Amino acid sequence: MKKEKVLVIGAGGQIGVELVAALRTIYGADNVVASDIRQEAHPMLKDRGPYAVLDATNGAAIREFIVRERITQVYLLAAVLSATGEKDPARAWDINMQSLLQLLDIAVQEKLTKVYWPSSIAVFGPTTPRDNTMQETVIEPRTVYGISKYAGELWCQYYHQRWGLDVRSIRYPGLISWKSAPGGGTTDYAVEIYHEALKNGRYTCFLAEDTYLPMMYMDDAIRGTIELMEAPVEKIQTRMAYNLSAMSFSPAEIAAAIREHIPSFTIDYAPDFRQQIANGWPRSIDDTTARQHWNWKHEFDLARMTADMLKNLSGK
Numbered sequence: 295m296k297k298e299k300v301l302v303i304g305a306g307g308q309i310g311v312e313l314v315a316a317l318r319t320i321y322g323a324d325n326v327v328a329s330d331i332r333q334e335a336h337p338m339l340k341d342r343g344p345y346a347v348l349d350a351t352n353g354a355a356i357r358e359f360i361v362r363e364r365i366t367q368v369y370l371l372a373a374v375l376s377a378t379g380e381k382d383p384a385r386a387w388d389i390n391m392q393s394l395l396q397l398l399d400i401a402v403q404e405k406l407t408k409v410y411w412p413s414s415i416a417v418f419g420p421t422t423p424r425d426n427t428m429q430e431t432v433i434e435p436r437t438v439y440g441i442s443k444y445a446g447e448l449w450c451q452y453y454h455q456r457w458g459l460d461v462r463s464i465r466y467p468g469l470i471s472w473k474s475a476p477g478g479g480t481t482d483y484a485v486e487i488y489h490e491a492l493k494n495g496r497y498t499c500f501l502a503e504d505t506y507l508p509m510m511y512m513d514d515a516i517r518g519t520i521e522l523m524e525a526p527v528e529k530i531q532t533r534m535a536y537n538l539s540a541m542s543f544s545p546a547e548i549a550a551a552i553r554e555h556i557p558s559f560t561i562d563y564a565p566d567f568r569q570q571i572a573n574g575w576p577r578s579i580d581d582t583t584a585r586q587h588w589n590w591k592h593e594f595d596l597a598r599m600t601a602d603m604l605k606n607l608s609g610k
């Protein structure tokens with residue numbers, strides 16, 4: 295077992311609960327501390343290893359914890375996502391940036407071996423070419439979430455260049471999972487739709503039927519994150535976040551995939567403010583750079599993911 299002591303900040307979120315479980319199989323349960331702002335641990339984090347209550351924006355408390363617990367690696371997952379961010383931009387900027395900037399300083403001063411911080415396809419905007427969007431292209435985000443992620447990528451690159459900090463990052467597409475719920479994103483419909491299909495046999499989608507977005511099943515996202523973090527340092531040749539791609543579909547296409555299992559399933563459409571956010575994002579992503587640098591490969595496509603989601607959510 296590898297000798298590291300890992301802290302996951304924002305562990306109670308959609309990515310965190312699954313990432314903590316995966317990290318614990320690598321480093322041992324006691325060597326991975328899950329932390330979140332919530333007093334009560336997420337059910338998937340309960341009684342499975344150490345849990346701490348930490349506010350991602352409280353740099354002093356985080357530094358104190360890292361020193362006291364001899365933490366060597368940190369995954370910072372706490373963030374306000376795209377849709378929630380638009381409701382209170384100042385708060386989203388504050389939480390997303392303060393948490394990162396303070397952690398980067400702590401990481402250099404306390405000599406952490408590695409830091410992970412997630413970015414997003416939200417860094418791209420309406421001036422970016424929308425099909426097979428490249429790693430390096432026009433990047434002019436229009437949501438506060440996207441602005442914070444792009445600024446964060448630049449800061450990660452800066453800390454790497456200036457102080458040699460080993461900080462790594464991925465631009466996640468929409469993430470689909472059954473173990474935990476997403477929180478406030480534009481791609482959340484692709485999770486809700488499975489729950490509603492099983493519960494009510496119908497779903498009203500907040501995006502229009504032909505809105506294509508890049509998506510990924512959580513199993514792939516967790517494996518990709520760990521592979522990136524485990525890759526030998528010389529393979530990591532960009533310190534901006536890596537484009538990662540698995541599939542791209544529209545609400546109409548995911549509905550058709552669900553109908554393969556639930557023939558009576560129906561969908562209708564009532565686009566809201568999130569449509570405009572989606573319209574500014576890529577329809578599909580080119581991830582050649584990640585495939586070349588550290589051998590990234592996805593496993594789940596829409597059909598396989600749909601079968602797995604429905605099986606697990608229905609408890610079959």
Ligand code: SER
Pocket residue numbers: 375376377413414415416439466467468469478479480481482
């Ligand atoms: N899933 C995220 C969102 O929709 C994208 O990073 O905000």
